[in-house]
Amino acid sequence: MKNTLFLKIILLLILSMQMTWAQKSKKPNIIVFYTDDQGWADTSVPMIEGDENSRSDFYETPNLERMAEQGLVFSQAYSAAPVCTPSRTSFQFGKSPARLQNTTVYDILAITRNKRCQGEVTVHEMIKKNDPEYVTAHFGKWGCDVRRDPGYDVSDGNTNNIDGDWKVRNKERYPDSDPKGIFSLTERTNNFISERVEKGEPFYIQLSHYAAHVQNYARPETVAKYKEKRGKKSSSYDWDVENPNRNGWMPNYAGMIDDLDAGLGLLLDHIEKMGIADNTYVIFTSDNGGGFRGNAPLSGGKASLWEGGIRVPTVVIGPGVTKGYCSTPVASWDWYATINELTGGAALDQSYDGGSLVDAFKKGNKADVKRGTQEIVFHYPWYGGTMPASAIVDGKYKLLVNLQTYEGRLFDVVADPGEKNDLSAAMPEKKKELEKRLNDYLEEVDAEKIEDMFDVRLNELAGKIEKHKESGNERMLKSDQHQYDHITKAKDNKSWRK
Template sequence: MRIFCLLFALLNTAWAQPNIIFILTDDMSWTGTSVQLDPTVADSKSDFYLTPNIERLAAQGMVFSAAYAPGPMCTPSRAALLTGKTPAELRMTTPGGGRAMDYHKLLSANFIRDLPSSETTVAEALQEVGYATAHFGKWHLGSSAPGGHGFDVHDGNTNNEGAGTQSESNPKDIFGITQRAIAFIEEQVQEQKPFYVQLSHYAVHTPIEALEGSKTQFAQMPSGSRHDGVDYAAMTWDLDMSVGRLLKRIAQLDLIDNTYIVLMSDNGAPSNPRQSFNRPLSGGKGSLYEGGIRVPLIVRGPDVIKGTFCTEPVSGCDLFPTFCEWAQVSLDDRAGSSLVPLLKLDRLAFKRTQAALLFHYPHYGQGPQQRPQSALIVGQYKLIKNWEDGSLELFNLKTDLEETDNLVMQLPEIAADLNAQLNERLAQVMAALPKTNPDYDPKSGWPRRRGRELMAR
């Protein structure tokens, strides 16, 4: 009888629904931590910022070297992360703005600001199988609040700033978000209930805020050749310290063996020397070049192979089916594909629902690289379509991470094939496309008018 009880207990533990913690950073560059995200690229980590706790998380799990945010801006990515659908399919392709000026050749495509209530979020899917769900921090998905999309506990409808919870000892609510998440986790442990909690940090988005002690620490350190922003480094350090507090409490609660922790950024960092240079990646936030969409992704969990790297291109859309597989939730087809085989180093078992990763930003932004574009990644090749003139850019990311060598002329068949795939995918999801601007005046000049456009936003 004792043997039977022991076997039953072991099986029950094996079948138990795991806990899931999702840490979403804001505007964190691929090179924005001290974790080397690609073992073959020395500059895939910062030469100034320090993130020892994220390093520890990476050492205990898997690092994805070619992970992509679903979009180059926050709202599209956040909607896609929650639903497993691309921004193109959701028609949530920009946070707003993008009003056409007379020096724009195109009118920005139509878009929606509010996450539709008809869309099933990962929180709602997990609620259906008994999970307690919580969202702390930045929401930025329109007029609705997290409570209308499956979250039992949340901070409300927040945007780029918190609801008055910041202070000198809690800059950008970094430590408040973590403490509220810990309190939620402790409550679920008491109730013996599986949980999904999303910590959507305001850091490292501007404005740059950090503890004074952290600023002093980095002011005394030698600058790096790529990164040298003292306050930005301090803010990154504070974020890392909050991650450390969370990891420590998870260990104290004896949850390590049944808890997955995922850390990702919503998009790349702005291409701004006062913040976080994206080099060796080109471009930045708001563009579909690598600096705008390639981001950190680290996963730790019970069956994740520790200390490993995955070079397979993956997307934030893949997290929805991954979380659902962990929670034993059946779901319909999504743009994303479960990462579970990759996390077990079973690459042959990894099958994409869609063969290519799709990106769609049919808008103008705040710089010359932030213009209407769509992109497709298939294996080592990436195609960018510029909607202003229909021109194509083809890059081999395996040999040209900086996207300096356009291969359209050298590899016309590959370019044509990827362009056909791109057009087919956009038509399949009924993506909104930009249209000709009838008021376009090439003599008005972009640089001279840019200041007025930004003021209008």
Template structure:
């Protein structure tokens, strides 16, 4: 009897010790995960077209790169990244696109004039990228340097950023703001578009976090390549000597993007020098496409055949201010641990996917997304070479151009894209699979598809922003 009691006691102790060991291991794993939270860097460029780099955005399309500009550092980043050939900016202009990225929502859902009141921090239930990251791990530090431009009297600090340049806009990046001459003037300077000072502050922020072993989110929002044209003397002189291309031919703009590329190269070097490359995800995208011509034209909605020269976003149609592909399809790439460099995927994604992607990479467990969030996490694609599928509530993409002159909305559904012009009542339909340049309007040929997509578009608008459809 005593013997059995001893055995029983020893068994209980063995079980207890096993459970205790398991608990210690579990705690150790959780602590290790917490200590290894990844760093996230978002490089957001301004008014930069899909085909403005010296490397292809789509390996199959020779014209998906510049015939004049040079971007060796971005090209190197692209070779180390997963590239999204169908990466979309949330909007064809700066402000709504930047708002969308912060909150993971379409600009249709957020509204335009209603945004400042609805998203005021004291009133809003919506959380921006830094706020969500800090809810995952309070150790996260966040910084935003460069162009903010939410135009809502909301500062970066009110959305969870610990450091920033403040509530900045285009004028903060310019030497001069002469609106009349901005498309013909250019400025020679040692710090074009604040490129170097933004990069310096970004590197200093990274150094401080690495020193204290603190995970960070860094958004580097460059003013370049928005007008005005600013560049270094040596850059301008170099491209003035270089033969121009058919679609790209402005030496001041070429100098500016080259200066931007060098600064991005310095940032990437610092990531390597700090020893954090293996635990840092780097996203690069643009807030919208490049302007269609320099200077831009008033008849920008006209088909490419109306013009005697190639548009700057060729082979895409249009540019900034329109929902043609040139206005919203932008460079979109991600580098980081577990991501196969040099791969590309045709699965469409958008800027509103950044928030859920970043938060999952930071360790947020997969959970039911808020009903008012349009973005989904791209983490599974990033880890699988761009292969697989995304589980969206709706597989369609919705866009709207807030503009009193030519307001228009668009829906992208698979290979099809429908554009609805509210004032003229015109509807255009394109098959992007075989018509990336949107040259052939097939609306009259496929009335059933027009009816289907217009109904989807109106249903979404009426669901998330019912006042929008009544505006026009």
């Protein structure tokens, strides 16, 4: 009898706690599942409805498939930049890298001009301003040079790629059971969620995985699975059918994608276990396009403004999110405006390039996304091995401009996502219109110029070379002289990387 009464009291307490949480849960929770270098077609989810070429038939991502079945897939979603640092900076501040004047990984021009986003408000700071009850966390790779301290309520600090390879930096690697820290990151995220649920606190989490950036680490059993697997499109990876052990990094990379998806599954399971699935948004996206591992049907890859370098897999689930596909072009600086609206913020001013996607969550393609800058502009004045370029996307049309030759190419990236058919000759007026809009925007935000970037970097290297000569440091002298010669050649070669 006493045991029965005791159980009833316990059940009533649990019910009371659940009701208390339900009353507070009108404020939505938001989780950004941010991957590194994961290409648009590096999942088993078709990024375009009904288009089997927009998915991998080799990689297995059943938990992302689970998200896609529950929510909305953005078919034409773009990262802010084709490499990590400017993309992550843009995500934090809700503005394009061109406007922030932080456009490359090692942005010597930004450093020299001291353009370090002073006065800009991070997404974490914006949320706390909108509603101080939110508790914020950043787990995993930070990789944002303009702010060494993430500033979140809970964070892993100023981490970068190396912290995904070493559990204790340079001393102890992550064990085989926890490649790239995928599962320990997930565990800490889930623990943070449990604490917030227990206290009835709304939360924002950016879970920034180190995967799928090189090095390619995966659990041995996952790698073994892919050594035996075949895919119809595997020939694009120079797959050796007779001798799968010759395929080098491919099973490791596929295993890493698989393990990353397993981490996503553990997160989704925990959200359901905590009873907050109907009040939690999960945004899955990547910081840039795939890292030279085959991005078919897209052209190019990481460090280029071809579609393969900036189009990224993006799926959203959450309260009120419609099921299906949205083909409206979106950029990663839109997430700032979206999170601002979800956390009760007032409309952002015109200095923010992004627009809220909340209406798109509900209406898909029927939504009207109103941005501070309606077109989507990319700017990548880099000299490090791929074509320095700017681009503008307006609906289905994209203009891509080589910043050394000033040659522009016009594409319909809906009909031709592989950018094979240059429409410049067929649509000269459209090309001219987009060229003007692109140039007007870059002038308005005082975007970094490749000529200045060349000169500042060469001056920096020249100074280092003289110091190495004086100190007798032959190793660094050779390294910096090589960079100096490479950049000088790139600067002088106007037909470079056409």
